[in-house]
Structures are given as C-alpha cells and as structure tokens.
Amino acid sequence: MKKKLLYVLPAAFIIIALTGYFTLYNSGQMNSSEKVTSMSGAAKADTEKLCCSEYMKKDPAADFTDNSVYQLNSKWNNEFNKKVSLGALKGQKVVMAMIFASCTYACPLIVNDMRKVEQQLPEGENSDVTFLLVSIDPDRDTPRALLDYSKKQNLDLSHWELLTGSKSDIRSLAALLGFKYKKNDNGDYVHSNLINVFNKEGEVVLQHEGLNKDVQDIVKELKAIN
Amino acid sequence: MAAVLMLLMGGILPAKEMPKGIPTGKSSMVLIKGGRYTPFWKDEKSLIPVKVKPFYMDRHPVTNAEFLKFVKANPKWQRSKVKSIFAGGTYLRHWKSDLELGSSVDPQSPVTNVSWFAAKAYAEWKGKRLPSIAEWEYVALSGVRTGSETSERKIDQKILEWYLTPKPERPDRVEQGRPDKYGIYDMHGLVFEWVDDFNGILSGGLGGDGDESNLFCGSGVVNSSDPKNYAAFLRFAFRNGLKANYAVYDLGFRCVKDAN
Numbered sequence: 001m002k003k004k005l006l007y008v009l010p011a012a013f014i015i016i017a018l019t020g021y022f023t024l025y026n027s028g029q030m031n032s033s034e035k036v037t038s039m040s041g042a043a044k045a046d047t048e049k050l051c052c053s054e055y056m057k058k059d060p061a062a063d064f065t066d067n068s069v070y071q072l073n074s075k076w077n078n079e080f081n082k083k084v085s086l087g088a089l090k091g092q093k094v095v096m097a098m099i100f101a102s103c104t105y106a107c108p109l110i111v112n113d114m115r116k117v118e119q120q121l122p123e124g125e126n127s128d129v130t131f132l133l134v135s136i137d138p139d140r141d142t143p144r145a146l147l148d149y150s151k152k153q154n155l156d157l158s159h160w161e162l163l164t165g166s167k168s169d170i171r172s173l174a175a176l177l178g179f180k181y182k183k184n185d186n187g188d189y190v191h192s193n194l195i196n197v198f199n200k201e202g203e204v205v206l207q208h209e210g211l212n213k214d215v216q217d218i219v220k221e222l223k224a225i226n
Numbered sequence: 227m228a229a230v231l232m233l234l235m236g237g238i239l240p241a242k243e244m245p246k247g248i249p250t251g252k253s254s255m256v257l258i259k260g261g262r263y264t265p266f267w268k269d270e271k272s273l274i275p276v277k278v279k280p281f282y283m284d285r286h287p288v289t290n291a292e293f294l295k296f297v298k299a300n301p302k303w304q305r306s307k308v309k310s311i312f313a314g315g316t317y318l319r320h321w322k323s324d325l326e327l328g329s330s331v332d333p334q335s336p337v338t339n340v341s342w343f344a345a346k347a348y349a350e351w352k353g354k355r356l357p358s359i360a361e362w363e364y365v366a367l368s369g370v371r372t373g374s375e376t377s378e379r380k381i382d383q384k385i386l387e388w389y390l391t392p393k394p395e396r397p398d399r400v401e402q403g404r405p406d407k408y409g410i411y412d413m414h415g416l417v418f419e420w421v422d423d424f425n426g427i428l429s430g431g432l433g434g435d436g437d438e439s440n441l442f443c444g445s446g447v448v449n450s451s452d453p454k455n456y457a458a459f460l461r462f463a464f465r466n467g468l469k470a471n472y473a474v475y476d477l478g479f480r481c482v483k484d485a486n
Contacts, residue, residue, distance in 0.1 A: 171425075172470075
C-alpha cells in the first residue's frame with residue numbers, strides 16, 4: 001500500500017502540472033490570431049480572454065504608428081480588475097482624461113465635460129467612441145473604487161472605461177500627454193485640466209484645456225475622424 | 227517535483243527583458259540618509275518641508291560610455307530606431323552614429339541629448355529609477371552646506387553663475403571637480419539633469435488648492451538676493467519648459483535607487 005503511494009503521488013503531481021501547462025499553453029495559442037480592436041461592449045469579452053500573457057508577448061511597437069500613445073507598452077487594470085493594454089483601444093476614437101476619484105473640484109467637472117461630449121454626439125456616432133478615465137491616484141483608486149466612481153458618476157460602461165496602473169506608467173502617460181500633476185501633503189493632487197482626443201491609431205489629435213468650456217471642439221474633432 | 231514545475235514554468239512564462247551583465251554593486255552609488263527638503267518658493271503651504279526617505283544616488287551623471295552600453299543592449303533606443311514620441315529629432319545627435327560616439331565625444335562626459343523616456347528606460351534597465359524633484363533638490367541643496375556662512379555664500383554664488391552662463395556644446399568629463407559632502411559629483415556646474423516628476427510643476431491655468439501659478443511671476447516667490455534660491459528657481463523654470471521627448475544638449479541625468 002505504502003509502495004503504491006510512492007508511485008501514485010508523483011504521478012498525480014505530474015498530471016496536475018502537465019494539465020496546468022497545456023491549459024496555459026492553449027490559452028496562449030488560441031488567442032494569438034484574435035485581434036482586439038475595442039475595449040467597449042462586446043469586445044470587452046475578447047480583451048478579457050486575451051488578458052495578460054498575450055499582451056506581454058506582443059511587440060508593442062509593431063502594430064502602432066510612431067506617434068501613437070499606444071507605443072507605451074503599459075498594462076493597466078480596469079474597473080473590473082481586468083488587465084488591459086492601452087493598445088487594445090486601437091480602432092476606437094478615444095476621449096480621455098486623467099483624474100482621481102476623490103477629487104472634489106476639478107475632476108467631476110472634467111467628467112461632466114466628457115459626458116456633455118457623449119450627449120452631443122448624434123445617435124449612431126458614438127458606437128466607436130470610448131470615454132477613458134485614467135486615475136493618477138493608484139493608492140486610493142483601486143478597480144473597486146473606480147467601479148464605484150463610475151456608478152456615482154452614472155457612466156455608461158459600454159462606452160466608458162476607467163483605468164488604474166503603476167505610478168511609473170501613470171507618470172509616463174502623463175509625460176507623453178504633457179499632463180502635469182503633483183501629490184499634495186494631504187494626499188490630494190494638483191493637476192492640469194486636460195481632455196485628450198485620440199484618433200483610431202491612438203494619436204493625439206486634440207487637447208482641450210480648461211474646465212466648463214464649450215466642448216464643441218471635441219465633438220467636431222470626433223466627427224472628423226474617420 | 228519542484229524542479230519539474232520550475233522547468234515547466236520556465237518554458238511557458240514570457241521571456242522578460244532582463245538586463246544582462248549589469249553590475250548591481252553599490253560602489254557607483256552613494257547612500258543619502260534622507261531628511262527634509264524645503265522648496266524655495268515662499269507660499270505658506272511649501273513651508274512644510276517634504277520628507278525625503280533614504281536612497282542611493284549615482285556618484286556621477288550617466289556618461290556617454292554607459293549610455294552606449296544601454297543602446298547596444300536595447301536597440302529600440304538607438305538613434306535611428308527610437309520612436310519620435312519618445313525622443314525628438316535631436317536625440318543623441320552628438321554621437322557619430324547609432325553605436326559610435328565618434329572622436330569628438332568624450333566617453334567619460336555625461337550623456338546629453340537624451341529624452342526623459344530614454345533616461346527612464348536606462349534607469350529601469352539598471353534596476354534603478356530617476357530621482358524625484360525632492361530627492362534631487364535635497365542633495366543639491368544640502369550637499370554644499372558646510373556650516374560656514376561665508377564659504378556657503380561663495381559656493382552658492384558660483385553655482386548661480388554657472389546657471390547664468392551659456393553652456394558649452396560638449397560638457398567636461400564627470401568627477402573632475404570636488405565631490406559634495408556626500409561624495410557625490412557634478413550636481414552643479416556640469417549639466418542639467420532630468421528628474422522623474424519633471425512634469426510635477428504646475429504653473430498657470432489651474433484652479434483649486436496648491437496652485438503654483440504664481441511660481442514664475444516672481445513676486446513673493448523668489449528672493450533673488452539669495453543665490454541658493456535663485457539657482458533652484460532657475461532649475462524649476464528649466465524643468466517646467468521641458469517635454470518628455472525633448473533631447474537637449476546640456477541636459478543629462480543620473481539614477482537613484484531605494485535604500486531598503
């Protein structure tokens with residue numbers, strides 16, 4: 001009996017290990033031909049399937065133009081705690097701002113300006129537009145906090161995406177956009193008020209600065225993007 | 227069993243871009259014990275000093291020779307391959323080619339014409355990071371405090387003069403002057419240096435708390451009779467004008483590392 005166990009136990013381990021190996025191997029293979037073009041709506045499911053290992057393997061530069069923000073090979077967590085890469089937004093028009101959820105003054109106004117854009121887009125013209133909020137406060141803005149924020153702000157998650165990431169990746173994205181921010185002693189942030197529009201390649205085509213201003217420039221730009 | 231698992235893991239995990247043959251010894255770095263740093267501007271809020279935790283800092287700015295090793299190991303950071311979004315057209319323009327410094331470039335001079343993205347990538351490749359404004363300024367300001375008011379005043383004046391004179395196209399070699407009291411070289415008088423949060427200065431166009439929009443208006447901000455503060459002000463003004471893909475002939479960088 002004891003002797004049998006000696007064989008059975010290692011065998012069981014090997015089987016478990018091999019199963020694990022093939023499961024991982026297959027999930028990597030299966031998705032390699034799939035291309036994620038959108039993180040919104042139905043395509044989100046694909047993003048989730050593709051998660052993690054595929055993104056890491058991909059050469060970040062390969063698919064994107066030289067001036068694409070998506071050249072940043074950074075990984076983020078969305079409001080559902082799924083790992084996503086900015087590049088998954090390729091093919092979408094993107095209206096994007098950097099904010100923090102506990103901001104009481106400027107950020108709600110920025111989000112409101114973005115919501116105005118959403119409302120002013122004619123029916124049928126927002127299906128390929130993603131409204132993206134990237135947190136600059138990774139300590140407090142967990143995916144859960146971002147989900148709560150989206151509810152509080154009444155954001156339609158089929159068009160809106162909220163991301164949190166590492167301090168280093170946030171700094172890089174901000175640097176690339178010319179977005180300035182600084183943490184204060186009380187844990188809050190001073191920051192630029194900036195709404196960016198990316199074309200389908202992820203290139204910045206418009207930067208809208210300030211608060212509570214007419215958002216027609218953004219709407220117009222979105223309509224102009226093919 | 228563990229060995230079998232390790233083997234399997236080794237086969238499936240994506241190969242990470244690991245730096246090879248990088249000396250991890252700290253001899254090229256100096257321990258800064260940390261302390262408090264008070265920004266130069268005089269609004270009420272900034273009178274509260276910023277706490278600086280202990281960290282290691284590179285003894286000298288990264289040299290051309292050191293940066294060459296980096297671009298050899300990371301081809302995407304070579305001059306002809308780099309994406310313009312990460313480094314503008316002047317990136318490494320003083321080098322002869324992608325992988326040659328050329329005879330007019332001293333390998334032991336600080337590398338300049340490097341963007342923030344390139345500097346950051348170099349630091350990460352080394353397992354290090356770029357210093358924060360607070361860390362850099364803490365060393366820059368406290369490193370030259372000798373305790374003697376007259377000699378400090380002279381040093382501050384000399385530092386300020388450097389900021390006010392045009393910089394040579396080719397900076398001198400590193401570690402030619404005297405180190406500061408920590409044993410760190412060239413914080414002053416050689417090149418400007420990138421910091422991680424160079425985009426953490428806010429000037430104008432902002433509302434709400436902590437607005438530093440008055441920072442560059444001069445009034446009540448900088449007491450220009452104090453050369454120490456005026457030099458710091460010039461550094462802030464310089465950083466404020468930068469964009470992350472700028473590559474400037476008198477702007478280099480050095481790295482730091484957490485001490486724990």
